[in-house]
């Protein structure tokens with residue numbers, strides 16, 4: 001890997017992805033940033049970064065994004081699969097299935113659509129690093145979150161399988177699995193209902209997007225012979241998805 005790696009970050013328009021982009025920009029990475037709301041990528045303040053529309057659920061969009069990334073900065077050294085979402089808290093019995101499709105298409109198929117187009121080049125070059133932004137939801141399921149949790153559990157298997165499949169090639173694979181992080185995540189989950197979103201973070205101290213970006217930056221900055229397989233990072237106030245310490249009744 002060169003001293004100024006070419007790093008692709010999916011879902012860089014908000015939250016954790018935006019924080020990763022800011023931290024890696026400060027560390028001199030040459031960035032290719034994608035999201036559906038591409039206009040938001042301009043706000044990240046790195047004029048050298050490629051900022052390009054990307055919908056990870058749409059294979060043509062993935063192809064166009066990666067072609068633009070390679071045209072801007074050459075071969076890809078680092079892929080951060082961050083784009084993802086939870087939608088709704090319906091039980092399986094109470095769901096209509098629309099949100100399931102959206103979560104599976106984004107969190108599982110979206111990651112695969114991007115990864116399978118980047119890893120062959122990494123294998124060929126004998127270097128590369130793939131980072132998955134998973135979740136504590138991939139470690140423990142909660143009621144009303146079974147499909148979101150299932151997508152994040154799938155991501156753990158995909159990361160594990162990729163690590164096995166690339167063994168001996170020099171490619172590294174890291175999962176960063178956070179607990180509660182205050183971003184637009186809950187606003188998206190509750191379909192724009194800010195009262196419900198705010199209640200998630202009420203009277204507790206969640207992680208910040210930068211706390212998660214710190215973990216990514218740490219994993220990426222290890223020497224090539226060191227692979228951080230997985231980081232499960234939680235707020236001190238959270239012991240599991242549903243065990244959250246709140247300071248007032």
Ligand SMILES: NC(=O)c1ccc[n+]([C@@H]2O[C@H](COP(=O)([O-])OP(=O)(O)OC[C@H]3O[C@@H](n4cnc5c(N)ncnc54)[C@H](OP(=O)(O)O)[C@@H]3O)[C@@H](O)[C@H]2O)c1
Pocket residue numbers: 010011012013014015016017034035036037038054055056057082083084085086106110133134135136177178179180181182183184185186188209
């Ligand atoms: N916040 C938490 O508590 C938490 C905890 C554990 C794990 N995570 C994971 O962290 C990742 C980032 O979430 P966040 O907390 O930063 O939430 P966020 O603020 O809502 O950011 C989500 C990002 O994903 C992008 N995205 C969603 N669908 C996309 C698509 N089809 N194509 C391209 N980009 C897409 C969004 O961009 P556009 O809408 O502009 O496309 C946005 O940039 C997700 O994978 C999430 O599951 C979050």
